[in-house]
Amino acid sequence: MNYETSVVADRSADLDGEDGGRVATGRRRRNWIIFALIALALAIAAWFLFLRGGEPAPAADPDAQLPLVTVVAPGRTTIEGTISATGTIAARREIPVGVVGEGGRVVSVAADQGSWVRQGQVLVTVDRSVQTQQASGAQAQIGVARADANLAQANLDRALKLVARGFVSKADVDRLTATRDAAVARVRVAEAGLRELQARNARLNIYAPVSGLILTRNVEPGATIGAGSQPVFTMAQGGEMELLARLGEEDLAQITTGTSVTVTPVGLDRSYTGQVWQVEPTIDPQTRQGTARVALAYAPGLRPGGFASAVINSGTVVAPLLPESAVQSDAKGNYVYIVGSDNKVARRDVTTGIVTERGIAITGGLTGQERVVLRAGGFLNPGDKVRPRAGTTER
Structure with a gap:
């Protein structure tokens, strides 16, 4: 019994020695793998730092979450107001x-x-x-x-x-x-x-009762004419023409005799310059429109009965000019949002004037030096803090 026990114990010792060596070898290999991964990660981090110039990542900006808005100081501009109209060309007399x-x-x-x-x-x-x-x-x-x-x-x-x-x-x-x-x-x-x-x-x-241009002829040789028959001719006295421009009541109130007008007949690529010589005193109760009569010198492109568009100069003012997107309106009237030195939004009531292709003249409420929000004013409220960005009023 003692001999067998001794032999078994010796064999067990030999087995324990072999397994321990294998375990130690596995641990060393795993440690080397971990060290290699760490070194690789450090190398990658060093490479990114090298690409970024070695600068550390900037700290988070607390204002980065604020809404970004475009603002402009419009200054003051000389603005020529215009009114667009359409009408029919006719002989002035x-x-x-x-x-x-x-x-x-x-x-x-x-x-x-x-x-x-x-x-x-x-x-x-x-x-x-x-x-x-x-x-x-x-x-x-x-x-x-x-x-x-x-x-x-x-x-x-x-x-x-x-x-x-x-x-x-x-x-x-x-x-x-x-x-x-x-x-x-x-x-x-x-x-x-x-x-x-x-x-x-x-x-x-x-x-011919007057000197001028024959517009229509309604007679031929051999015809019999008598008193009371239709006119045999119609004439434009002196060849003078006019545009009967149709305008709404508000636009008509801005026009005076002598106002300069640019007339472009349909189908032509050239324009003619004339002047308002009469503003008719009546308004059509159905259309709520009146007529401004624009005197035009004779030109071959001006044909009575033809249709034409007109651009009428309605006056000149010196005022800030803003695009329509900057001007808001509600029950209290027109207003804009301005951004103060603390980057907070404030409401400013304004008075609008001449409307042009470039924008709206602000005749009251602004000096032109304020920072006015150009767009997205409908999503702001007074007191909101924003990130202003300088823009331009040009379109």
């Missing part, structure tokens, strides 16, 4: 030219649409063959009346010579005097009749 006399058959027409004519120029010649014969008859009647008047005068002269001798009574002289006077009156009547016929004949032709 449209003159209808019709039949003045009794009319008749048209022999010739001397003007056409687009022709320039002078005052008194013959536009239409009417046949006057019948009227010429009537005038000749009237001329002959004058000759007959003058012959009668001469005979009456001769009879009277002879009677006056015989009165002194007593051969002719005073009553006969009175009768002969009356006969002479009646004959002279008939001469005058005949002459007046001739002048009337001549005047009627002169009115048969149609003349």
Whole structure:
């Protein structure tokens, strides 16, 4: 029994020695792996520090969470206000030219649409063959009346010579005097009749009442025209045109006579300059619009009846200019948000003025030196702290 126990114990000791060596070797290998991983991590950290210039990571900014807003100090600008409008081109003074006399058959027409004519120029010649014969008859009647008047005068002269001798009574002289006077009156009547016929004949032709541009022609040779018929021509006196610009009541109140206007007819790439010469005193109760009449000099591109757009100068002011996004409004009126020196938002009530393509003129409430929030004002409240960033009002 003792021998067997001793042998077993020796074998157990040998086994314990081999296992212990293996465990120690495994521990050393694991430690080396850990050391290698740590060294790799330190190398990676050193590499990142080298790429960052060796600077340590900055500390967190406490204001980084504040909302970022764009602000601008608008200053003061000379602003020319404009009003946009549309309207119809027309002749400033449209003159209808019709039949003045009794009319008749048209022999010739001397003007056409687009022709320039002078005052008194013959536009239409009417046949006057019948009227010429009537005038000749009237001329002959004058000759007959003058012959009668001469005979009456001769009879009277002879009677006056015989009165002194007593051969002719005073009553006969009175009768002969009356006969002479009646004959002279008939001469005058005949002459007046001739002048009337001549005047009627002169009115048969149609003349230009003023100098200007022919716009429409409604007559051709061979046609029969008469009194009361439609005008045979329409004219633009002096060739002057105008734009009948339609405007709302508020815009109309800003316009005065002499205001400069730029007119661009539809379909053309050029504009024409004119002036407001009349602001009509009435407003259409249906559309709530009025008419500003813009005088324009003649130009081939200005055609009556055509449609055109207009830009009307409504005045000039010197004031801060802000884009529409900066101006808010509520029940109290218009306002903007400004950022103070402590970067806190404050409300500032303002008065708006001229509206232009570049923005809105602020005529009251701002000096132009404040830092005004350009955008996102609807998401701010008075007292909010923000991170302001300088911007520009240009679009």
